[in-house]
Amino acid sequence: MSLGGASLRAVAHFGAVGSTQTVASELCASGSPDELDGVALVADLQTAGRGRSSHRWDSPPESSGLLVSLIRSVPAATAGKVLPLAQHVASLAALRAVAAACAGPAAPGASARSASREGTAAPAPRMAIKWPNDLYVVGALPPAAGPADGAAGAAATEAAGGSGSAAAAASDVERALERHCGAPVRKAGGILCTVAQPTGRARGGLFLVIGMGLNLSDAPPGRGAVADVHGRTSDPALLRQRVLGHFCREVDSLWHRTVNGGGSSAWRDEYERAWMHAGQRVKLPGGEWLELAGLAETGGLVATDGFGGPLVELGTGNDTVDLMDGLVRVGKPQ
Known part of the structure; x- marks a missing residue:
């Protein structure tokens, strides 16, 4: 798989897996930085996807989303300072990746959406960050375009782990966000960062596992997708490959600047321009x-x-x- 120059050691692709985050953590338990730093795990289907606070992430078959876990080694001397910033680095990297992957000639459907907005005051939909780890589409869609609501569902369908109605909870969350933003909002993705420590002979360092689920071309009703902002593509597989490559490269760039003394000051202004708060x-x-x-x-x-x-x-x-x-x-x- 070509990743457009991203700094990766290897990509492991799964047709179906319980959770790329779990598999990555298991690899880290017995691996070393020399072996695993820069390895990405990608899945078409997750049967036990993980989110923050014991939530799960469902990805029905034939999802057009991106499900990835990226392993990075963490210098022991800076771990305490940089690890709390990891989910923010990944969120900003995701927005950068989408913008880069969708740059160039308009995707099919994009020109129609632009034309439908002419003569109206409504701003175009945009992707934004919800602190601390979610990706949203903010803004109303033209009636003719409608949401990217493929029946198959997608990467960012979140269900509360074993308690209550996920749909009701999501509605409450999004109503509060809509009141603040003054526009419709739809969740399109999420970030989960976990820390793994090698055991046995490999002890001595830490691994950061950066997981992301992102709806690209389709989403369940009420959810958002990259296509809501950039238009649909005739080649969803290529779009997924491009977003993956750019995401890994942007994580590499932002993480390098964060670890090497910059902290969040190296990218904080850009992050704050992209958030919802x-x-x-x-x-x-x-x-x-x-x-x-x-x-x-x-x-x-x-x-x-x-x-x-x-x-x-x-x-x-x-x-x-x-x-x-x-x-x-x-x-x-x-």
Whole structure:
């Protein structure tokens, strides 16, 4: 498989697998950085896909999404600083990859969508980051285009692990996001980063496993896909290959800059331009309202009272931030 110059050691392709994240972690348990750094695992179907907070990720057969887990080694000296930034690096890399893979001549359907927007004030749909690890399509689609709602479903169908209705939960989440963004939102993908430590003779370092599920050409009803923003393609397999290659290359570039002293400062401005939370208000336990101002160096959130008061860092340590309900349990002065 050609990956367009991405810095990869190898790609392992599975027709079907329980979870690429689980298989990658098992490889890391007995492997070494020399063997595994830069290995990507890609699947057409996951039967036990994993998400954050014990959620699972369903990928029905014939999904047109990208399901990948990328293994990177982590220098022990910088692990404590850079690991909390990994999901943000991967989220930004995903948006860069989509933009690069879809650049050039318009995909089939893209020109029709552009024409249908002429004479209206509605902005074109865009892809955006929901902190800390989700990818969304933001913006209304022209009625003639409709969502990319293939019946097969896709990579980013999330179900709450064993509790309640996933559809109802997703509706609550997206209603809150829509109120803030002032536009329809549809989840198109997610990032899961886990840390694995070798055992036995291979001990001595850490591995970061970066997992991503992303809807490309089709999505279940109510979900989003890359095609909602860039138009459909006549060759979904080629699109998946291109997004994979660009994703691995962008992770490599951003991770290198993060690990080698830059932290999040090397890409934070770009990340904040791409996220969904500019100006979003959150409420502290005492009733005080704060306004989100950006991403902290730790990977948490920076907020302000909007009147020149001190910045407050949220989402670190024992903090719990629920951006859907606008609630914060603990705020720590920066």
